[in-house]
Amino acid sequence: MDRKLVEAPAIAPEVSASAGKPNLLSVDQAVDMPLEQMNQLFVDHLNPGQLHFMKLLGFHKVKIESAEGVFYTDQNGRKILDFFGGFGSLSFGHNHPRILAARKKFQDQKRHEIAMAFLSQYAAALAHNLAAIAPQDLDMVFLGSSGSEAMEAALKVAERYQGPKKSKILFAENAFHGKTKGVLSITDSALYQSQFNLVDDVVKVPFGDLEAIRTALESDPEIGIVCLETIQGGAGIIEAPAEFWQGLRKLCDEKGVLWVADEVQSGTGRSGKFFAFEHYGVVPDVTALAKSLGGGKTAMAAMIARKPIYMKAYGKPATALIHGPATFGGIGEACITSIEALNVMYDDDLMENAESVGAYLKAQLQDLQSRYPKLIKDVRGRGFMLGLEFQDFSKTMPTVVRPALAMLDEKLKGSLSGFIGSALLRDHDVLVAFTEYNRNVVRLQPPLITTRENVDQFIAALDKVLSGGVVKIVTDFVKSQRG
Numbered sequence: 001m002d003r004k005l006v007e008a009p010a011i012a013p014e015v016s017a018s019a020g021k022p023n024l025l026s027v028d029q030a031v032d033m034p035l036e037q038m039n040q041l042f043v044d045h046l047n048p049g050q051l052h053f054m055k056l057l058g059f060h061k062v063k064i065e066s067a068e069g070v071f072y073t074d075q076n077g078r079k080i081l082d083f084f085g086g087f088g089s090l091s092f093g094h095n096h097p098r099i100l101a102a103r104k105k106f107q108d109q110k111r112h113e114i115a116m117a118f119l120s121q122y123a124a125a126l127a128h129n130l131a132a133i134a135p136q137d138l139d140m141v142f143l144g145s146s147g148s149e150a151m152e153a154a155l156k157v158a159e160r161y162q163g164p165k166k167s168k169i170l171f172a173e174n175a176f177h178g179k180t181k182g183v184l185s186i187t188d189s190a191l192y193q194s195q196f197n198l199v200d201d202v203v204k205v206p207f208g209d210l211e212a213i214r215t216a217l218e219s220d221p222e223i224g225i226v227c228l229e230t231i232q233g234g235a236g237i238i239e240a241p242a243e244f245w246q247g248l249r250k251l252c253d254e255k256g257v258l259w260v261a262d263e264v265q266s267g268t269g270r271s272g273k274f275f276a277f278e279h280y281g282v283v284p285d286v287t288a289l290a291k292s293l294g295g296g297k298t299a300m301a302a303m304i305a306r307k308p309i310y311m312k313a314y315g316k317p318a319t320a321l322i323h324g325p326a327t328f329g330g331i332g333e334a335c336i337t338s339i340e341a342l343n344v345m346y347d348d349d350l351m352e353n354a355e356s357v358g359a360y361l362k363a364q365l366q367d368l369q370s371r372y373p374k375l376i377k378d379v380r381g382r383g384f385m386l387g388l389e390f391q392d393f394s395k396t397m398p399t400v401v402r403p404a405l406a407m408l409d410e411k412l413k414g415s416l417s418g419f420i421g422s423a424l425l426r427d428h429d430v431l432v433a434f435t436e437y438n439r440n441v442v443r444l445q446p447p448l449i450t451t452r453e454n455v456d457q458f459i460a461a462l463d464k465v466l467s468g469g470v471v472k473i474v475t476d477f478v479k480s481q482r483g
């Protein structure tokens with residue numbers, strides 16, 4: 001066999017390879033890898049372009065050694081407060097002890113993983129739990145491993161139900177539903193869609209605009225699916241009012257259209273309720289979860305459909321296998337992880353915590369906004385799904401910093417959120433997230449276990465950064481680039 005022999009980077013200790021074994025790094029070598037080598041291997045084998053952005057923000061200098069609760073610990077023993085929360089995938093924090101214990105027990109008992117041949121008691125229990133949590137007849141569950149996969153499954157079940165003559169999908173401006181080939185067609189980003197051949201049976205309307213949806217449905221009877229994030233994440237934490245959702249439910253019922261609610265980011269308790277649509281007193285026809293459903297330890301995703309919809313799509317022996325699970329859909333330890341995570345969510349009142357401590361965080365941010373109106377434009381969202389929008393300085397950066405800015409990447413020039421995020425990590429041991437489509441928005445999605453004390457630490461750090469004013473924020477950033 002013509003096997004490519006991998007040359008270990010010079011800085012890696014050589015593995016004494018037995019004959020024919022490529023020069024593989026060991027687990028210990030992976031764990032102990034020096035930063036310099038991590039950077040190099042990222043360039044050589046993962047994503048050189050992405051490293052460019054990590055370097056701009058200073059993230060390439062950090063090696064995380066461990067993570068527990070709401071903190072990472074880096075190579076220097078520095079504890080970093082995590083208000084990024086893996087874009088919403090760390091509702092239970094890092095390495096929750098109950099979730100770890102459930103996984104360990106599963107391993108110690110040598111339980112089976114792949115469940116393609118036999119029925120899986122673990123998948124059955126997880127599906128039961130999800131059906132018990134989901135309202136009304138959202139009872140039928142498909143398990144997968146990523147949000148994109150769950151959303152693909154959501155669109156497929158809806159299309160099977162509607163049939164080919166009513167299979168067009170209506171979606172929203174600035175939507176993010178994933179990057180796999182199908183959902184990419186309704187992920188509203190010219191960058192992500194770059195020149196791929198996409199599904200063209202889609203119609204775009206502004207988010208939260210009921211009249212635009214009505215007009216679209218009335219002018220095109222082939223639209224059979226309305227797919228929306230309940231709270232737009234990638235767009236920068238954008239909500240629509242309760243009347244919109246109630247009107248949407250009514251409209252979809254009138255027109256025989258299915259409403260697919262993407263809860264990949266807003267679900268699993270993040271907004272203060274298990275599904276964000278529960279805030280509005282309405283129930284979609286199909287929904288999807290991922291991210292925190294994996295308890296911060298595994299890749300788990302679920303599509304949940306109303307029973308009659310599922311039964312029409314896949315309910316008979318002849319149709320059942322059209323959508324059978326992928327190889328790793330609903331595997332053992334992943335299901336156990338999610339089952340324990342869901343129990344922790346209710347036993348520890350995490351949604352109540354998200355609601356009350358999230359409201360506290362929002363109030364503290366609004367207080368900062370009133371003190372720094374020239375820097376903070378808006379504070380929005382609910383629970384632990386908050387957006388902090390900074391003023392756009394792209395055209396109005398103070399003249400003193402303009403020459404220094406010339407050296408920076410186009411994308412960063414007006415982006416206070418980039419400069420502030422970088423300062424928070426560099427000087428204050430706090431991690432925050434940026435937003436795909438709006439570079440002025442920082443997304444705050446800390447674990448649902450976050451306490452008021454953690455919020456106070458975050459607010460004090462942000463206050464300190466903002467109190468320096470825009471010139472200091474930018475010049476400190478530029479200095480850090482040179483240093």
Ligand SMILES: Cc1ncc(COP(=O)(O)O)c(C=O)c1O
Nearest residue numbers: 146147148176177178233264265
């Ligand atoms: C609302 C929403 N839908 C779908 C996805 C895709 O999920 P994944 O990255 O797990 O494929 C994401 C990911 O960020 C998301 O935020």
